[in-house]
Amino acid sequence: xxxxxxxxxxxxxxxxxxxxxxxxxxxxxxxxxxxxxxxxxxxxxxxxxxxxxxxxxxxxxxxxxxxxxxxxxxxxxxxxxxxxxxxxxxxxxxxxxxxxxxxxxxxxxxxxxxxxx
Amino acid sequence: xxxxxxxxxxxxxxxxxxxxxxxxxxxxxxxxxxxxxxxxxxxxxxxxxxxxxxxxxxxxxxxxxxxxxxxxxxxxxxxxxxxxxxxxxxxx
Amino acid sequence: xxxxxxxxxxxxxxxxxxxxxxxxxxxxxxxxxxxxxxxxxxxxxxxxxxxxxxxxxxxxxxxxxxxxxxxxxxxxxxxxxxxxxxxxxxxxxxxxxxxxxxxxxxxxxxxxxxxxxxx
Numbered sequence: 001x002x003x004x005x006x007x008x009x010x011x012x013x014x015x016x017x018x019x020x021x022x023x024x025x026x027x028x029x030x031x032x033x034x035x036x037x038x039x040x041x042x043x044x045x046x047x048x049x050x051x052x053x054x055x056x057x058x059x060x061x062x063x064x065x066x067x068x069x070x071x072x073x074x075x076x077x078x079x080x081x082x083x084x085x086x087x088x089x090x091x092x093x094x095x096x097x098x099x100x101x102x103x104x105x106x107x108x109x110x111x112x113x114x115x116x117x
Numbered sequence: 118x119x120x121x122x123x124x125x126x127x128x129x130x131x132x133x134x135x136x137x138x139x140x141x142x143x144x145x146x147x148x149x150x151x152x153x154x155x156x157x158x159x160x161x162x163x164x165x166x167x168x169x170x171x172x173x174x175x176x177x178x179x180x181x182x183x184x185x186x187x188x189x190x191x192x193x194x195x196x197x198x199x200x201x202x203x204x205x206x207x208x209x
Numbered sequence: 210x211x212x213x214x215x216x217x218x219x220x221x222x223x224x225x226x227x228x229x230x231x232x233x234x235x236x237x238x239x240x241x242x243x244x245x246x247x248x249x250x251x252x253x254x255x256x257x258x259x260x261x262x263x264x265x266x267x268x269x270x271x272x273x274x275x276x277x278x279x280x281x282x283x284x285x286x287x288x289x290x291x292x293x294x295x296x297x298x299x300x301x302x303x304x305x306x307x308x309x310x311x312x313x314x315x316x317x318x319x320x321x322x323x324x325x326x327x328x
Contacts, residue, residue: 001202003198003201006326015176016124019176022175022194023194023197026193026195026198027201030198030199030202032198039229040229098236099232099233099235099236099237100236102236103236103238103240103242106211106213106237106240106242106324106326107211107241107242110205111201111202111204111205111207112207112326113122113201113207113209114207114209114326114327115122115124115209116125116327116328117219117224117226117328119320119325131218131249131250131327134249134250135327137312137315137316138315138316138319139316140316140320205323206320206324206325208319208325208327209325209326209327
């Protein structure tokens with residue numbers, strides 16, 4: 001099954017990115033294809049310059065690990081422009097997408113889980 | 118039949134409105150601060166007959182509550198994915 | 210064809226979600242999708258003709274609504290939420306042809322869509 005998880009709020013401030021990462025891992029383990037769509041402030045979670053305390057989790061790093069495990073990560077391009085996120089300061093893996101890709105996922109995926117802001 | 122995922126605290130009116138949206142056959146899953154519904158006795162009055170309710174165990178425990186205090190059955194992340202598998206319509 | 214509903218519940222002056230929902234709805238037409246918008250809770254102030262986020266220096270709503278005019282995207286507002294916020298029918302901006310539904314109709318209305326995304 002193809003499951004999409006959309007996130008809308010910033011990492012570290014809220015739990016949503018952590019929720020999305022755990023949910024994506026479980027879905028992968030159950031054999032599903034997983035896509036994460038990062039909308040609005042959630043695009044900050046793929047910033048490679050993020051530098052948390054060493055005892056804290058590194059969310060961009062976790063996102064890259066998910067990407068390496070086959071999770072397709074989409075970033076809303078306009079949201080990224082608004083927040084200074086560009087391919088130069090982004091972890092490896094995410095695709096700069098937009099609402100057309102969101103529409104395509106909404107149409108084609110088997111399940112669409114939105115974590116509302 | 119729909120899966121309604123409620124992630125906001127009971128103090129947020131939108132959470133109550135989402136509970137109201139549930140109709141018989143639907144499933145409500147409380148996650149994040151939504152799990153606080155699981156320890157409020159009055160939640161039972163809000164839930165319509167025929168609506169099943171689950172609580173994300175990880176989020177409940179992270180907020181200091183154990184599974185046995187929850188008014189509704191708990192699921193872990195795998196259980197959440199199972200609910201997603203079973204419900205094409207997701208309200209969240 | 211799939212029917213998609215974007216539900217917004219936060220105020221358009223003070224958060225971006227009304228604009229984002231309108232932008233998303235507009236973007237759905239590239240696929241075989243039929244989008245609609247529902248305003249509830251504080252988001253209902255978006256249909257008040259006197260609501261102007263641009264007074265705060267923010268993006269205006271009319272710009273976002275304009276996207277949708279071309280397609281005639283249906284916009285729904287919940288009656289009880291309008292009443293609670295003292296918005297009368299004559300206060301509603303006529304251009305966007307907002308349709309009023311009651312709270313009693315909300316559950317079956319929302320269930321009539323294939324995908325439901327809250328903002």
